[in-house]
Structures are given as C-alpha cells and as structure tokens.
Amino acid sequence: MNERFSASGLMNPFFPDEVTFGEKGVTFTVKKLFRSNDNFVFYSDISGVExxxxxxxxxxxxxxxxxxxxxxxxxxxxxxxxxxxxxxxKVQS
Structure with missing residues (x-):
C-alpha cells in the first residue's frame, strides 16, 4: 500500500506538502523553499487525526x-x- 497524496499546487506550486503511506507507517513531508522536513510515524503511534x-x-x-x-x-x-x-x-487494524 504505497499511496501518496500531494497538496494543491495552487498555494505552493514548487514545494507541495506530501503524505505517503507505507506498510508500517506514514511519512509526512513538509516542504519549504530551501529545506524539507520528513516525519515518519508508525500507525500504532498515531492517537488522532483532525x-x-x-x-x-x-x-x-x-x-x-x-x-x-x-x-x-x-x-x-x-x-x-x-x-x-x-x-x-490502519490505526484500528
């Protein structure tokens, strides 16, 4: 299950944020002009989504x-x- 979602290119056409689903967890990529920040979280470590x-x-x-x-x-x-x-x-599985 390697699904990937990208943020809209209208607000930030060159550096959209991304969410990538893996087998054991999900990676959140927050991009800025000269850097990006990847956060990998195991599904079991997620307590909520809003x-x-x-x-x-x-x-x-x-x-x-x-x-x-x-x-x-x-x-x-x-x-x-x-x-x-x-x-x-995934959290409930």
Missing part, C-alpha cells in the same frame, strides 16, 4: 502519541478526508 477546512483547502493535523502535532497544509477537501480515513483504518 481536519481543518477553509473555503477551498484543508489542513490535516496528525496527533502522534509521544511527539508534537504534525501539520500539513493545502490539501483538497477530498484528499484530506481520504488521508484521514486511511490513517484511521
């Missing part, structure tokens, strides 16, 4: 158990919902 919707885009908040919250921005509402569903399916 979605903050604006008029056009959504922000995904992933809450790991023993780490700071991970925030990824500018996803379509449909992709944000799918990311949340996939994470919660």
């Amino acid at each position: 979605i903050e919707n604006s008029m056009f885009f959504s922000t995904i908040h992933v809450i790991p158990r023993m780490r700071p919250e991970i925030i990824i921005n500018n996803f379509s509402k449909g992709d944000a919902k799918k990311v949340k569903e996939l994470i919660l399916q």
